[in-house]
Amino acid sequence: MATAIERLSKTQQREDTRRKILESAAQVFSEKGFYGSVVDDIVKASGTSKGAVYFYFDSKEQIFLSLVEEYAATVAQQLQAAVHRSRGLVAQVEATVATLIRSFQANRALAKIVLVDWLAAGAEFQGTRIALKAMLVEVLRGYLDRAVQDGKIAAQDTEMAAYVWIGAISEVVIRWLNTGKPTPLEEVLAPLTRLLLSSVGLAPSPAASG
Amino acid sequence: MATAIERLSKTQQREDTRRKILESAAQVFSEKGFYGSVVDDIVKASGTSKGAVYFYFDSKEQIFLSLVEEYAATVAQQLQAAVHRSRGLVAQVEATVATLIRSFQANRALAKIVLVDWLAAGAEFQGTRIALKAMLVEVLRGYLDRAVQDGKIAAQDTEMAAYVWIGAISEVVIRWLNTGKPTPLEEVLAPLTRLLLSSVGLAPSPAASG
DNA sequence: CCCTCCAGACTGACTGGTCAGTCTCCCAGC
DNA sequence: GCTGGGAGACTGACCAGTCAGTCTGGAGGG
Numbered sequence: 001m002a003t004a005i006e007r008l009s010k011t012q013q014r015e016d017t018r019r020k021i022l023e024s025a026a027q028v029f030s031e032k033g034f035y036g037s038v039v040d041d042i043v044k045a046s047g048t049s050k051g052a053v054y055f056y057f058d059s060k061e062q063i064f065l066s067l068v069e070e071y072a073a074t075v076a077q078q079l080q081a082a083v084h085r086s087r088g089l090v091a092q093v094e095a096t097v098a099t100l101i102r103s104f105q106a107n108r109a110l111a112k113i114v115l116v117d118w119l120a121a122g123a124e125f126q127g128t129r130i131a132l133k134a135m136l137v138e139v140l141r142g143y144l145d146r147a148v149q150d151g152k153i154a155a156q157d158t159e160m161a162a163y164v165w166i167g168a169i170s171e172v173v174i175r176w177l178n179t180g181k182p183t184p185l186e187e188v189l190a191p192l193t194r195l196l197l198s199s200v201g202l203a204p205s206p207a208a209s210g
Numbered sequence: 211m212a213t214a215i216e217r218l219s220k221t222q223q224r225e226d227t228r229r230k231i232l233e234s235a236a237q238v239f240s241e242k243g244f245y246g247s248v249v250d251d252i253v254k255a256s257g258t259s260k261g262a263v264y265f266y267f268d269s270k271e272q273i274f275l276s277l278v279e280e281y282a283a284t285v286a287q288q289l290q291a292a293v294h295r296s297r298g299l300v301a302q303v304e305a306t307v308a309t310l311i312r313s314f315q316a317n318r319a320l321a322k323i324v325l326v327d328w329l330a331a332g333a334e335f336q337g338t339r340i341a342l343k344a345m346l347v348e349v350l351r352g353y354l355d356r357a358v359q360d361g362k363i364a365a366q367d368t369e370m371a372a373y374v375w376i377g378a379i380s381e382v383v384i385r386w387l388n389t390g391k392p393t394p395l396e397e398v399l400a401p402l403t404r405l406l407l408s409s410v411g412l413a414p415s416p417a418a419s420g
Numbered sequence: 421c422c423c424t425c426c427a428g429a430c431t432g433a434c435t436g437g438t439c440a441g442t443c444t445c446c447c448a449g450c
Numbered sequence: 451g452c453t454g455g456g457a458g459a460c461t462g463a464c465c466a467g468t469c470a471g472t473c474t475g476g477a478g479g480g
Contacts, residue, residue: 014455035245036332039440049457050441060440120330122246130388157401160382164405167381168374175373178340191367195374199409223475224429249466259431264467424479431472438464446457 018056021046022070025063030109033117034064061124068118071110072132075103079139089152090197090205093143097169097193104173105185112177115170137162144200153201165196228266231256232280235273240319243327244274271334278328281320282342285313289349299362300407300415303353307379307403314383315395322387325380347372354410363411375406 024046028037039060043050057063082095104111118129137159144158172192176185194204234256238247249270253260267273292305314321328339347369354368382402386395404414 017455033330033332038438043458051443051456051458054441055455117330120243120327122243126388160385160398160401161405163381163385164378164402167377167379167384169377170381171373171377172370174377178336188370191370192374195371195409198411199405201408227429248464253432260433260467261431261469262429265429270466422480424477426477427475429472429474431470433469435466435468437466440461440463442459442461444457444459446455448453448455450451450453 017048017052021048021053021056022063022067026067026109026113029064029067029117030112034060034121064113064121065125065128067110068114069128071107071114075100076135078103088205089143089147089150090202093140093197093202094193094205096139096143097196098189100169101173101185101189101192104176108177111173115174116177133166136166140165147200147202156200161200164199168192168196227258227262231258231263231266232273232277236277236319236323239274239277239327240322244270244331274323274331275335275338277320278324279338281317281324285310286345288313298415299353299357299360300412303350303407303412304403304415306349306353307406308399310379311383311395311399311402314386318387321383325384326387343376346376350375357410357412366410371410374409378402378406 021042025042028041028045031037032041037060039050039053042063043053046053053063057066078099079096082099083092086092086095104115118125121129140162141158144153144156144161147153148155148158169192172188173185175181176188182188190204197204231252235247235252238251238255241247242251247270249260249263252273253263256263263273267276288309289306292309293302296302296305314325328335331339350372351368354363354366354371357363358365358368379402382398383395385391386398392398400414407414
């Protein structure tokens, strides 16, 4: 009785172990960085074994990359959904920033990995990282180019502006990771968005200014 | 004859070796990162020996920290001098940004170490890093607070704005490190400064807008 | 001047610890 | 009784740091 409920099927169990390893890895990597972490830390934290870890992943490096890529995919999806719900350029920018900030707030460990550890990880990691950043740059740049086309802002180096925005957002999140300020991170949303928008010459939407 | 010229005195030779090790270390660390670099790389690049390296430095970590601290001291001095020469708030902000950008341009390897590798280095390195960043934040925040006091800009979270500025500058330099764009880096100066100033509600000085 | 001798800069083979990844064995479920 | 998921002891490469020894400039005595 209740077999189907209290027991996990093999497939479920399998998924479970894999996810547990990944979650523990996120914790460990975010605390000690990639090089400071030892595979045995992940083994211990996940309550599994080295055999299990190397059954699901080819290498320590691949664990890290899986973590980052799965998170990036999730965020990309959230971004797309958020932007889809928004009408108007400014609202879309606001939605993008809000989605990023809220996601980092909800996933502190992954935020640290993506924003801090990933940067300085070896050359093997850089390709994926730079490509993903370029994607986000393209999105932001698209908004800015449209604003220029619509005559809402003056012509300018929109690519650089996109990098500036990303740098600004990252730094604010990194401050939160390092110092805990502000708690909750979400508090930066209104002032940060205002700063970003006015840097290129846009005004925040009335709704978001409170 | 010419003994004094062609031969180095012991003290000079000593300084020379130390500097050579430090310069090679900057190169090696900037290419491979802290963890990817092996002390023997530095030995090889500097044309000295492991003994020499450990004669001048206690550890690999200390080489890294010496590098960063000496560079930070140089930049701090340059910043102070540049600001001292400038009259007016906006001019001082412009001088600060210009000094940072020019210094990074002139010291690519050190820029990479400070902006990229230092971030993700182990916990041992974080104290110094966060303290130094906080110093720069205080300087920028000082400008902004004065601007608020003088009624030049609206009251706002000036500390966050300072972090935003630092993040923006870093990211632009990191893009240059990764992609080489723009060459020379200095080209970002005018548009970047304009972006930063207008983010808080200031206008660039007429001289710098060209 | 020249020679002696020493401090201290420098060399590089070596060591000891660490850790990613492997291998063998085991067990639960089919 | 067989198979696939898992346990954990083990291996070997790697590398920070050591140390016993060499070399050299130059101070001081003759």
